[in-house]
Amino acid sequence: MRYLIAVYRQQLKTAIAEQLQYRAALVIWLIEVALGPAVSISVWSTVARNEGGEVNGYNPSGFAAYFIATMLVNYATQTWVFWEFSRRVREGEFSPLLLRPLHPIHADIAQHLAYKILMLPVIGLVTLLLWLAFHAGFTPSPASLATFLPALLLAFALRFTLEWTLALLAFWLTQVNVINQLYVVVVLFLSGQLLPLSFLPAPLQAATAWLPFQWMVAFPAQLLSTGLSAQSVVAGFLAQLLWLLIGLGLLSFTWRRGLKRYTAVGG
């Protein structure tokens, strides 16, 4: 354990030093991150105003709170392992990683954490600006607010595990971009990023109950924006844990199969 902590500390230090070289990229990222929620809030607020102030229990400030919360959760949980992985396999960058005495997933986790820590001031600023600009109304109870952080951590663990597993497909396929793009779209709709899940057509809503995506974004976001009943909180945590276990099982299975399959391209 002490060994692992030392490894993480070193990885974090390196990754932060790496990222600090790109300070201009921070500003660009700020605009990109703020724009998505701003568009969503504008669209749905317009719908609410056109329909007499409210749709499905959301008024403009409710929408603002929901989309700001999803932006925060999405920032905390999103990964970019897909794009990394296909490049790694294609260009043979995987071989040196495999020679290290530690599972490569740890380096990836550390890198993601470093990036997120570094972006914290940026995302804080975006949150504040959007909050003021769109008069967001957050209404969570203290109890549901207290469960937000653990839910967020589980959401990150779940999303990271699933996406890392999916990224392993690069061992079998060399062209994964279309699959990635499809996955991104599915997550966009079924995780609650694009719109609150209660706005989806009935069949899709039924599908979300059987899929892991809403536990990655919508669940923590709702804890933060409107709060949830004690019952749904417990059910949510159980679902997150269950999916995390399934994900870990899939991960170790796919990893072992993939390694056997891997013959370095270009290396």
Add this chain to the structure above:
Amino acid sequence: MRTYLRLLWTFFRVSLLGELAYRASFWLQVAESLIDLGTALAFVGVVFSYTRALNGWSADELLTLIGVYFLIGGAINMIIMPGMNRLIEQVRQGTLDYVLTKPEDAQLLASIQQIDIWKLLDILLGLALLAGATLWRGSVPGPLQLLAFALTLLAGTVIIYSFVLFLATLSFWYVRMENILVIFESMYEAGRWPVNIYPGWLRAILTFVVPVAFAVTVPAEALTARLTWLVLAGTLLLAALALLASRLFWRFAIRYYSGASS
């Protein structure tokens, strides 16, 4: 003018030949464009299941707007963006010298030197959407409307081109400009919706700072008969001014350029 069109055609043919070597990527590109379109339509579908009109834009009118969005976006990403990205690269590496020594106008060469032909798909999808929206509405726009549409479409493209050229020209002084173009691309996505749904400050940005409104909303307004003469005249005037300004700025920048390779 004839020479310019011939040059454009030559560049187009060269990139077509280059890409035809990779036939499998055709299907990948088709899939990518279709997923993009499907996402946009699905989102609009959900929105319109909760309302009949979005600040006065009915579903078929919004479809027209998305058609224009794909049409203009395709044109920008096919010719303007690749050329400008390459220009920035050339300034950094000093290879712009070779472009400048050629006997044609350097601004023109820089603007059309690189063509991403797959974006033709987006243009076709945009046209198909426009046709579909017209059929759905059941009334063909009159000749005057079509003329206004063509004019605003041209003006919008010119405004965007001038804007992007202006940004790319800044790379003569500041080396890392490609990031700025990325901002433009993400701002363009806001053009998927009529600008009147945005709060005032964001509408002002999308109109005057990053001229997305002129490229997408105004042509769509022309096609759906909500364009006033004043806006039409203003758009045309602005396009002419923007083109002139970016041209002058380019000439000024070229004089400043000393070549990194020498």
